[in-house]
Amino acid sequence: MLLTPTDIRDIHAELGTAEALVERRRAVYSAVVELVSGRSADGITPDLLDSPVARSHLGEVVVDVGRYRSEALLPLSRLTAGAPEFVSGTSQTAVVTDPDARAPLDPAVQYIESELGRHAAAAAGIRLLLDGDPGFPEAARTVLDGLEIAVKLCPELADDLLPHVALFAVIRNGGTEQLGSASVREYPGLVVVPQPSSPLEVAEALVHEGAHQKFFDLGVTCSVVGDDFHAAPSFTSSWAPPSAPGWPLEQCVAAFHAYTCLAAFHGCVEESAFAGRLHEFSLLPHAEMRAAELGEWVLANQRFFGPDGCALMSALAGCSRLPALAGGPTSVTVDRGGPTTVRRCGVWTLVAQMGEGIELFWVPSDSPIGDA
Numbered sequence: 001m002l003l004t005p006t007d008i009r010d011i012h013a014e015l016g017t018a019e020a021l022v023e024r025r026r027a028v029y030s031a032v033v034e035l036v037s038g039r040s041a042d043g044i045t046p047d048l049l050d051s052p053v054a055r056s057h058l059g060e061v062v063v064d065v066g067r068y069r070s071e072a073l074l075p076l077s078r079l080t081a082g083a084p085e086f087v088s089g090t091s092q093t094a095v096v097t098d099p100d101a102r103a104p105l106d107p108a109v110q111y112i113e114s115e116l117g118r119h120a121a122a123a124a125g126i127r128l129l130l131d132g133d134p135g136f137p138e139a140a141r142t143v144l145d146g147l148e149i150a151v152k153l154c155p156e157l158a159d160d161l162l163p164h165v166a167l168f169a170v171i172r173n174g175g176t177e178q179l180g181s182a183s184v185r186e187y188p189g190l191v192v193v194p195q196p197s198s199p200l201e202v203a204e205a206l207v208h209e210g211a212h213q214k215f216f217d218l219g220v221t222c223s224v225v226g227d228d229f230h231a232a233p234s235f236t237s238s239w240a241p242p243s244a245p246g247w248p249l250e251q252c253v254a255a256f257h258a259y260t261c262l263a264a265f266h267g268c269v270e271e272s273a274f275a276g277r278l279h280e281f282s283l284l285p286h287a288e289m290r291a292a293e294l295g296e297w298v299l300a301n302q303r304f305f306g307p308d309g310c311a312l313m314s315a316l317a318g319c320s321r322l323p324a325l326a327g328g329p330t331s332v333t334v335d336r337g338g339p340t341t342v343r344r345c346g347v348w349t350l351v352a353q354m355g356e357g358i359e360l361f362w363v364p365s366d367s368p369i370g371d372a
Helices: 005-015 018-037 052-063 099-117 136-153 155-164 199-221 249-270 284-300 307-316
Strands: 085-088 091-095 167-171 190-194 332-334 340-345 348-354 358-364 369-371
Touching: 005 155, 005 199, 005 249, 005 307, 018 052, 018 155, 018 199, 018 340, 018 348, 018 358, 052 099, 052 358, 085 136, 085 155, 091 136, 091 155, 099 167, 099 190, 136 155, 136 167, 136 199, 136 249, 155 199, 155 249, 190 199, 199 249, 249 284, 249 307, 284 307
Parallel strands: 091 167, 167 190, 332 369
Antiparallel strands: 085 091, 340 348, 348 358
16 A cells, blocks of 8 residues: 555654654753763754764764763754755755865765675765865755755655754765665764755655654654564565675664655655656655565564554554554663663653663653662
8 A cells, every 4th residue: 555645744743743753862862962971961952963973973972981072073063064954844954065074974975885885896985075076066956956846746754854854965976876865874864965966866865865864763762673673584675686685674674664755755756747757766666666565574573573663664554553652661760879861852751871881761751760
């Protein structure tokens, strides 16, 4: 069953509106800063909390508290240098502009280069296109135009995904022929595209990578996978080369989610003046078939999902929706002897504490928080 953009937006909203998910995500990062710095995070603004570079560093800190360096928390404004933003509703998305952004984003570019290198030897040496480079003004304008087209063609879906995308970065042409768009999970909120030849390429990139960014925020703030998700079997798609390795569960559900969003967007494109104008490597014509294939596998492996993952996957596959049970335990006991911070986000409350590492719990706001 092909879902409409409104269907997908409403399914997402059962776990939390885009604004609610962003609020919870910011709460996670501000709590991490407070725990590792020992200072109140009240003054930290979205300019820092939404920055892919800052979020990347704080993700490392959750794994290894000793890595924390306050100077690594680069805000968005340091990456965009005041470049024009695309604004829709309450969300703002900008293009990486400042030449000084090259160094902090280089690990993301290197990862994309290594992935492209599997398919094309010419991928070596790809670089970001930034202010002062030939072609940058036109590329940046095309990105903003593409975001506008996405909102005009498919407002329900585009406006549901945009709050999860903070930055677009453009890679200069040369060795990127196989790249339609990319995102790197270690840099959440960042979408990378090659120099776009049309705004429609960017619109598709927003839906594809925006779906991945939305899924990341759901994973941070909801119970998407179960404790034993590593025990799930791998998945091999019918469109993968024979030698390709199988996908683990997290990659499967993220791909299923993205292809479901792309299929809905393709329906909007086909009903518009842009029908028949897709780029050579567009995934839109394949999205419905791939979503269906992935959906069958996902439904057969729901025992490896958390409550929210079951609800989300069932609904996206067109099955009866299970009740959303966002968060983990219904109550939590904390050790007040260690650093602890509590963030109330509407009906859900984040409890973060630091012992040997950082532990994060989401509980209903009316649940008890006891002392150990």
